[in-house]
Amino acid sequence: MTFYDEVGGQAFFADLVSQFYAHVATDPVLRPMYPDSDMKGAAQRLQMFLEQYWGGPTTYSEERGHPRLRMRHAGFHIDRVAHDAWINAMRKAVDGVEIDAAHKETLWGYLEMAAAGLVNQAD
Numbered sequence: 001m002t003f004y005d006e007v008g009g010q011a012f013f014a015d016l017v018s019q020f021y022a023h024v025a026t027d028p029v030l031r032p033m034y035p036d037s038d039m040k041g042a043a044q045r046l047q048m049f050l051e052q053y054w055g056g057p058t059t060y061s062e063e064r065g066h067p068r069l070r071m072r073h074a075g076f077h078i079d080r081v082a083h084d085a086w087i088n089a090m091r092k093a094v095d096g097v098e099i100d101a102a103h104k105e106t107l108w109g110y111l112e113m114a115a116a117g118l119v120n121q122a123d
């Protein structure tokens with residue numbers, strides 16, 4: 001059984017990502033970074049990516065190719081402030097979904113590590 005199955009599959013990731021984007025939508029730092037006309041698409045891309053990462057369907061790579069997240073974020077100005085805003089929005093989402101403590105810790109550890117690796121502007 002994969003992590004994806006253990007946490008509840010697609011329904012879990014849909015809930016997580018929809019909560020995350022609800023926070024993005026009201027965040028003054030993050031909101032302007034995301035495509036005005038395609039928030040639904042942005043949510044779909046993140047959801048597909050996370051599902052694939054945790055052992056679910058590989059739809060992300062079928063539709064988008066190799067993730068190469070660092071390259072895909074190069075066009076966005078990700079400094080400490082943007083990083084912290086993203087982490088805060090994601091923290092609220094992770095705290096808002098149904099998940100047991102052990103899985104939550106695993107998920108959160110990954111998200112923190114991944115976010116730190118995407119900072120592309122020095123302070």
Ligand code: HEM
Nearest residue numbers: 033034042045046049064072076078082083086114115118
């Ligand atoms: C460090 C703070 C971060 C910021 C400010 C940020 C910002 C953004 C923005 C503005 C987009 C474009 C939205 C779109 O149209 O798809 C995006 C895309 C994306 N982000 Fe992030 N991001 C961050 C961290 C992360 C992390 C930690 C992950 C993964 C765990 C991630 C995964 C993705 C994915 C999968 C996409 C869509 C890539 C594609 O297929 O085009 N991001 N991000």
